[in-house]
Amino acid sequence: MTAKPARSRLALFDLDHTLLPIDSDYAWGVFTQEIGWTDPELFRRKNDEFYQHYKAGTLDIHEYVRFATDAVRQKGPVEAAAAHDRFMREVVQPHLLEESIALVRRHQQAGDEVVIVTATNEFVTWAIAQAFGVTELIAVELERDGDGWITGAIRGVPSAREGKVTRVEQWLAATGRGWGDVETTFYSDSFNDLPLLEKVDHPVATNPDDRLRAVAQQRGWRILDLFDKK
Template sequence: MNARKLALFDLDHTLIPMDSDYSWGEFTMGLGWVDPAEFKRQNDAFYAHYQNETLDIDAYVRFSTAAFCAQGAEKALAAHAKYMEQVVHTFIHPQAQALVRQHQDAGDDVIIVTATNEFVTRPIAKAFGVDELMAVDLERDSTGWFTGTIRGTPSFREGKVTRVEEWLTARGLDWSQVETTFYSDSINDLPLLEKVNHPVATNPDARLRPLAQARGWRILDLF
């Protein structure tokens, strides 16, 4: 029997040439939800930590979700719809859509595995026609709205491996029963890139590109 095939995609700078969490933060500045100078200072600092592999994911998620959590569901969801229309859709390129569709047409399980939170990324995954999303899940309060606290294992660095393993286990599978491909731009995703059968360094960052070259991994410059 042929192994079940999984096509795993990072999102930011892999399927879209932007950081969705960072740009959402910039968008909320324009809405007046945060103090622009202080938010930009902290947002830039967290992003630098991410690039340097030193990000405190719990602290970052509390920071990045605080504004929309405080607004409440109705106002936050309406703002996100505008963010999709005015920002995200301008960054969804045909070649990225075609790559996802290629795997879907082949019958692969297509999953977006991102370190950005579920509120920001769920509509983006849907824009790609992808229902399976492993994002940073958030706790909810008694009304069902997000609290800004991480729920479960965050899909970040080694956590991406854990989340995929949880997905497999829930379906009675393990790594030996699937053929896996993972597309990512980031050195932060090295644990999952090393775990899959077919790592694809996609628009790789400055540290991932030479490593991929040294290991003979496929390099895809999608943008």
């Protein structure tokens, strides 16, 4: 009788408040307001409203992405790229914590595939994933126009809530695999990520919000507090 080959190991990480002690999506919005791209009072109010909906699990992600990418879309790719470089230097880099980087490195050094799975859009998060040394990113993909620039709409299934399960399944299928072929660990801070936490072999409630902490305690999941949230 031939033994089944050992499953490869896959480490999945949420990004905001899991690896980063900030919400990169919200922080990008604040940054664009500070550099004069948006009306300060109007943008701050709407950004705060969307953030509260996210924390409550009631966010309309399509409406939010249209709002969050509007200034980027209007500025165009050259100015947007320059602003994002500045955002990385001034906002993100100070929050690349040794604890988070070390956790990612431990999985990589153990031979695990590492993927960041985030509900934040690809424009904001691609460079952040690279800063963590992660080349596989599952983020909200943005629709492009005929010139290759973003339209404000989402392309495909957004990687939020149960959509994270779908997007990971699609990613595995693209490599000729399914859930049964990998031993999966998922780190997340958010109750919104309960669908993927319930799907993986090893859920890790990381810097969990109150609702997720309660679920993790009830179910005996590992709880990891890497840092204080900001």
